[in-house]
Amino acid sequence: MNFKEEMRNLTTLVDDYLVKYFDRLNREVPEKRLVESMSYSVMAGGKRIRPVLMLAxxxxxxxxxxxxxxxxxxxxxIHTYSLIHDDLPAMDNDDYRRGKLTNHKVFGEAMAILAGDALLNEAFSLLFEASANAGDKMEHWVKASCIIARAAGRDGMIAGQVIDMESEGTQVSATKLKTMHRKKTGALITASVIVPAVFLGLSEDKIKALTEYAENIGIAFQIRDDILDVEGTIEELGKPVGSDERNRKTTYVSLYGLDGAKEMLREVTRKAVESLDVFGERAWFLKEIAYYIAERRN
Structure with missing residues (x-):
């Protein structure tokens, strides 16, 4: 099986699960407009990088x-709720996401906020229910749930968003930029990679190798985003380009230049791939994901 086939297979597994999940919610929840708003963004055609990493x-x-x-x-x-809130007028005030109108443009600001809140709570309801029914695996499942909670919370994704908001219009240091994206973008990516290792009781040395891999592809993901905001097109990205410069945001491109950012992207991708050598040939797909992140066009 090649990379594209495996990527398609894992993405389909995630999509099928989510479709069935929201079909059930639509039957059970009386507030149909809320479920419609939730599923609108979840099923808007994302790359599913985080769940695919977890399954891989x-x-x-x-x-x-x-x-x-x-x-x-x-x-x-959780990732989708963060995008809904990130697009709101109080945050980035974006009209398009993945080539479609953003949630608040379709359902209104109030419903978009509530849909994001509902997705976050639905995620933890799902985690708690799965952990409660895990039998003798419960301890590992609860630990894995805690990893996701920390990654999404005050010292993870939300902390990165706070730094991002407070840094608009100012030039931040390279250290602060890396910290911001390690939390905002990287935290959930790292959790996606580490959760299965904790879930399956992997040794500490191999968890360390996976953590190094995850942190480097998290950085790669953001560097590539910054490059695409300069070189990409609205047709490829599904949203306006050049927003970083218009909003006077510090990026890897603004700090290091386009060529410097591309060199940094190559370096963190190399580190990500090499960190998986401990797993041998079994890590082929994860290595290919690192290259995919570094070369993606959207």
């Missing part, structure tokens, strides 16, 4: 992807 690590470690699926779906819901 699980497969590499000889685990069952279906067993970890509630965690994969939960992390995609």
């Amino acid at each position: 690590v699980t497969k590499m470690l000889s685990g069952d992807p279906q067993e970890v699926m509630p965690f994969a779906a939960a992390i995609e819901m």
Whole structure:
């Protein structure tokens, strides 16, 4: 099986699970407009990088992807809620996301806020329910849920967003920029990679190797975003380009120049790939994901 086939297969597993999940919510929840708003953004055609990483690590470690699926779906819901809120007028005030009108443009600001809130709570409801029914695996499942909670919270994704908001219009240091994206973008990516390792009781040295991989692809993801904001097109990205410069945001491109950012991207990708050598040939797909992140066009 090649990379594209495996990527498609894992993405389909995630999409099928989410479709069934929201179909059930639509039948059970009386507030249909809320569920419509939630599913609008979740099913808007994202790349599913985070849940795919989770399933890929699980497969590499000889685990069952279906067993970890509630965690994969939960992390995609958390990621989606963050995008809904990130697009609001109080944040980035974006009109388009993934080539479609942003949630608040379709459903209004109030419903978009509530849909984001509901997705966050739905994610943790899913995690708690899965952990409660895990039997003798409960301890590992609860630990994995805590990793996701920390990654999404005050010292993870939300902390990165706070730094981002407070840094608009100012030039920040390279250290602060890296900290911001390690939290805002990297925290959920790292959680996606580490959760299966904790879930399956992996040794500390191998968890350390996976953490190094995850942190480097998290940086790569953001550097590539910054490059695409300069070189990409609205057709490729599904949203306006050049917003970083218009909003006077510090980026890897503004700090290091386009060529410098591209060189940094190559370096962190190399580190990510090399950190997986401990897993041998089983890590082939994770290595390919690192290259995919570094070369993506949207």
